[in-house]
Amino acid sequence: MKRFIGFVRKEFFHIFRDKRSMFILFGMPIVQILLFGFAITNEINNVEIAILDNSKDNETRKIIQKINASPYFNIETEVLSEKHIETVLKKGKVKAILVFESNFAEKLEIKKLANVQIITDATDPNTANTISNYVQSILQNHQQLLNKNARIPYQISVQTQLQYNPELKGVFNFVPGVMTVILMLVSAMMTSISITREKELGTMEILLVSPLKPFQVIIGKVFPYIFLSIINALVILVLGFLVFEMPIEGSYLLLAFETILFIVTALSLGILISTISQTQQTAMMISLMGLMLPVILLSEFIFPISSMPLPLQYISNIIPAKWFIVILKGIMLKGVGLQFLWKETLILLGMTVFFIVLSVKKYKIRLE
Amino acid sequence: MSISVHNLSKSYDKIKALDAISFEVNEGELFGLIGPDGAGKTTLFRILTTLLIADEGVAKVANMEVVKEYKRIRESVGYMPGRFSLYQDLTVLENLNFFATIFGTTVEENYELIKDIYIQIEPFKDRRAGKLSGGMKQKLALCCALIHKPKVLFLDEPTTGVDPVSRKEFWDMLKRLNKHGITILVSTPYMDEAALCDRIALIQHGKLLEVDSPQNIVDRHQKIIYNVSAENTYRLIQDLKRFPTQEAVYAFGEFIHYTDSKSSFSPEELRAYLLQNNHKNVDIHTAVTTIEDVFMDLASTFKSEAIEN
Missing domain, CATH: 3.30.70.2070 (VP9 protein domain)
Known part of the structure; x- marks a missing residue:
């Protein structure tokens, strides 16, 4: 036990004396969570749009007013004619142009039909889509007001309820995602680097020729990172709650258990990486390419898995992060318990055992 | 017998690092392994310290077989690799304490053994190991390898890259340690250090050229x-x-x-x-005649024989 404590103490010295480690451990989570929370978001706010009003009557004025009043849009300019549409869009500042046909109010009154055209800048397809949806819903809303007195023979009234995230806040998606990425990064990359550093500096040679058993070395290496990762997870959750009002609906205990489980999964991956790489650089490359990219791309963090091609959907199943994100969202947003999450939990548990067994088998008790 | 090596061979791909080597080191002996870079010294050290497995042959350290009883050997030997292998970001004292702890002992317990050496680095005990001079680093590494009072001490080129004054001090320390009954196997590419050993083995291209006391080797020449x-x-x-x-x-x-x-x-x-x-x-x-002359002579006959074969 004394040996173990001595080893862990040494590990903490390494971490606290290395500025880069300290930054990755404590600077990065904060920077990432704020970055994803504020800057990188697929919500639209204050989007600049332009109007080409060929009618300039009572009705169009009302609609324009409505659009301007919404928090989503700012009306930037009036476009004078069809010829200018292209130039306005090309400047890039205006993301969409709304075109009213001439004699809008008159046509609405007499023909009961008037046309509006929405031209969006689709260089960013997601934003273009969202803008056009928002504008349509404002127009529909206006149409309902017009029909208030009239009776329409058949009508399907749609009432949408957005469960678990009524305001559709993007940050509710990002907090679990960032937490997953950070825990993966800290646990897997940092441990694999710290173990390979001993190989690179030759100290592993001395550790091998000592009474320390392989598992003592590994647990000694990993233990500080379990501890630091838990602190990291706490920082992210507290930050999410204070800054973005990210709720935790479910049990704190379950959340803590699942988080620790995922940390151990990531650590065992880190150990596995360290057993197959000889230098810190290789360990870092494998961690970044082999872990970070899949975690970001294939875990539902940014891109929905259901819309990926089938082979990628299958591959996503072997990414531990995917299951952890499901668990996190379940606990934090839906407030569900283990009875709904047992499958994901078991999968993570199984992966962890698999990685640990594999790394114990691969761990070398001698030099090559 | 402290170390006994019988017919040991080891190859890396097609290169024979050790070619059927046999020799014995008596208890309490200061035994030198003398040979140029690439002669196979480090490979031999790694086999004896249980870090590598030989392709052929048997080796015993402190009467324990290096493959089967590797765990027990690891508890009772001290090893100082050729490259400085301590934690550069830990201080002198922290390094020493760490190695004492992992061997289940304390610095105080075996202070007697390292006292002579430690006194020289004590003024720098709060300095990070990475900031020490070459000679100081070697002294610290020796302290760390000795802290658990090993039965056999393996020093792989401890004086390479160290200034002449520190080299001499280092060998004086080895002589003193020898008096504590610790068997020491030391390798060096410097021929002048050979004369300081009780017995030496001259090694080149993975083969032993001669094993005897330095004086006998010179006399026989x-x-x-x-x-x-x-x-x-x-x-x-x-x-x-x-x-x-x-x-x-x-x-x-x-x-x-x-x-x-x-x-x-x-x-x-x-x-x-x-x-x-x-x-x-x-x-x-x-x-x-010096060891170097003998070595040059043996190495050249050895080479011409090899060419003839």
Whole structure:
């Protein structure tokens, strides 16, 4: 036990004396969570749009007013004619142009039909889509007001309820995602680097020729990172709650258990990486390419898995992060318990055992 | 027997690092492994410290077999690898405490053993190991390898890259440690250090050339070596190599060491030859044979044999 404590103490010295480690451990989570929370978001706010009003009557004025009043849009300019549409869009500042046909109010009154055209800048397809949806819903809303007195023979009234995230806040998606990425990064990359550093500096040679058993070395290496990762997870959750009002609906205990489980999964991956790489650089490359990219791309963090091609959907199943994100969202947003999450939990548990067994088998008790 | 090696071979791909090596080291002996870089010294150390497995042969350290009983060996030997392998970001004292702890002991418990060495680095005990000078680093590494009072101490080129003064101090320390009954196996590429060992093994290309005490090795070497000097050293070497009965010509300090293949050789023949070739201030006298001379001689015969085979 004394040996173990001595080893862990040494590990903490390494971490606290290395500025880069300290930054990755404590600077990065904060920077990432704020970055994803504020800057990188697929919500639209204050989007600049332009109007080409060929009618300039009572009705169009009302609609324009409505659009301007919404928090989503700012009306930037009036476009004078069809010829200018292209130039306005090309400047890039205006993301969409709304075109009213001439004699809008008159046509609405007499023909009961008037046309509006929405031209969006689709260089960013997601934003273009969202803008056009928002504008349509404002127009529909206006149409309902017009029909208030009239009776329409058949009508399907749609009432949408957005469960678990009524305001559709993007940050509710990002907090679990960032937490997953950070825990993966800290646990897997940092441990694999710290173990390979001993190989690179030759100290592993001395550790091998000592009474320390392989598992003592590994647990000694990993233990500080379990501890630091838990602190990291706490920082992210507290930050999410204070800054973005990210709720935790479910049990704190379950959340803590699942988080620790995922940390151990990531650590065992880190150990596995360290057993197959000889230098810190290789360990870092494998961690970044082999872990970070899949975690970001294939875990539902940014891109929905259901819309990926089938082979990628299958591959996503072997990414531990995917299951952890499901668990996190379940606990934090839906407030569900283990009875709904047992499958994901078991999968993570199984992966962890698999990685640990594999790394114990691969761990070398001698030099090559 | 503290170390016994029998018929040990090890290859990396096609290169034979060790070729059927056998030797024994007695308890409490200071045994030197002398040979140039790439001779196979480090490979031998790694096999004996249980870090590598030999392809063939048996090796025992403190009466324990290096493959089967590797766990017990790891508890009772001290190992100082050729490359400085301590934690550079820990201080001197932290390094020492760490190695004491992982061997289940304390610095106080075995302080007696490291006292002489530790006193020299004590003024820097709060300095990070990475900021120490080369000599200091080696002293600290030696302390760390000794802290658990090992039965056998393995030092792989401990004085490579260390200044001459520190080198001498280091060997004085080894002599003192030897008195504590610790068996020491030390390797070095410096021939002058060989004379300081109780017994030495000369190694080249993975083969042992000779194993004996330094004095015996030198005494057994029959050939007379001449120190030759003249004004133009470069031309001197060229001309000596052209002398019909020459056997070996190599620079040794300020002189050229020359041996002749004829038993009836007289230095006067050589002097006449050199004067005839316009050398000035020619001086020829017999030299005291050193380990280096023996090594050069053995290595060259070994090489010519290898070519003939």
